[in-house]
Amino acid sequence: MTLTDRQRAEAARLLREAEHHAAPVEPLSAALPGLDLTDAYAVQRDNIARRLSDGATIVGHKVGLTSAAMRRLLGVDEPDFGHLLDDMVHRDGAAVLAAHYCAPRVEPEICFRLARPLRGPGVTTRDVLAATESVAPALEIVDSRIRDWRITLVDTVADNASSAGLVCGSWTPMEYAPDLAAVTADLYVNGDHVASGSGKEVLGHPAAAVAWLANTLAAFGTGLDAGHVVLPGAMTTAPFVGAGQKAEARFGALGSVSVSFV
Numbered sequence: 319m320t321l322t323d324r325q326r327a328e329a330a331r332l333l334r335e336a337e338h339h340a341a342p343v344e345p346l347s348a349a350l351p352g353l354d355l356t357d358a359y360a361v362q363r364d365n366i367a368r369r370l371s372d373g374a375t376i377v378g379h380k381v382g383l384t385s386a387a388m389r390r391l392l393g394v395d396e397p398d399f400g401h402l403l404d405d406m407v408h409r410d411g412a413a414v415l416a417a418h419y420c421a422p423r424v425e426p427e428i429c430f431r432l433a434r435p436l437r438g439p440g441v442t443t444r445d446v447l448a449a450t451e452s453v454a455p456a457l458e459i460v461d462s463r464i465r466d467w468r469i470t471l472v473d474t475v476a477d478n479a480s481s482a483g484l485v486c487g488s489w490t491p492m493e494y495a496p497d498l499a500a501v502t503a504d505l506y507v508n509g510d511h512v513a514s515g516s517g518k519e520v521l522g523h524p525a526a527a528v529a530w531l532a533n534t535l536a537a538f539g540t541g542l543d544a545g546h547v548v549l550p551g552a553m554t555t556a557p558f559v560g561a562g563q564k565a566e567a568r569f570g571a572l573g574s575v576s577v578s579f580v
Contacts, residue, residue, distance in 0.1 A: 321357045329349075333365060344465055366401045379531055381397050393471075410487050425458045425554070426456070426515070428520075428550065428572070431452050438533035441533050443523055501569055507564070
């Protein structure tokens with residue numbers, strides 16, 4: 319770590335207040351030039367610990383930066399991860415308050431629900447598929463508590479990988495699931511088609527992103543638990559959304575999922 323305990327605590331406080339007031343702050347990477355990836359994950363863990371002490375529960379994790387285009391944009395060569403909490407979960411078709419977010423976007427993803435724990439290192443794509451109970455079409459609501467999304471890798475990592483919400487459709491048991499790499503997603507906003515993509519966009523296979531996560535968490539002395547869910551990464555671009563808009567993602571045989579912003 320390159321920051322002092324006081325600097326890390328201040329970074330965590332800034333992000334908490336930005337989220338609480340839906341009022342973004344300037345990039346942490348500019349205010350704290352020494353902020354490195356180890357510091358950023360420490361800031362993330364600090365804020366997650368505070369939310370847990372306030373009564374929230376971890377229900378899973380999300381993986382970000384799984385598309386080659388996004389990694390090139392931020393100049394990094396691997397994904398990042400954040401935590402999913404129970405107070406971030408919305409039912410399919412829910413109406414959520416746009417004012418609760420700073421600058422929300424939506425991403426279509428294939429959500430995994432685990433039947434067995436996964437502990438790295440050495441977890442493979444095959445291990446992930448064998449440990450998965452079911453999959454579902456999902457929309458991740460991503461939001462940056464950094465002003466105008468002017469993020470570097472350390473900014474988004476500290477900010478819980480820019481995660482803000484999860485909406486899942488119906489679950490399909492793995493024995494009936496299609497080839498996840500071949501699943502396509504079409505994203506609509508207010509009925510207008512805005513993006514398309516496939517499972518191959520996510521590190522070649524969505525389960526590969528889950529394997530990366532399990533192996534990466536091993537370095538933090540933890541892993542993925544049975545019953546937890548994992549968002550492996552976006553299959554398309556992530557358009558901005560706001561009040562009065564409905565986002566819907568259609569995943570072919572896997573089904574569809576939607577959320578409205580009011």
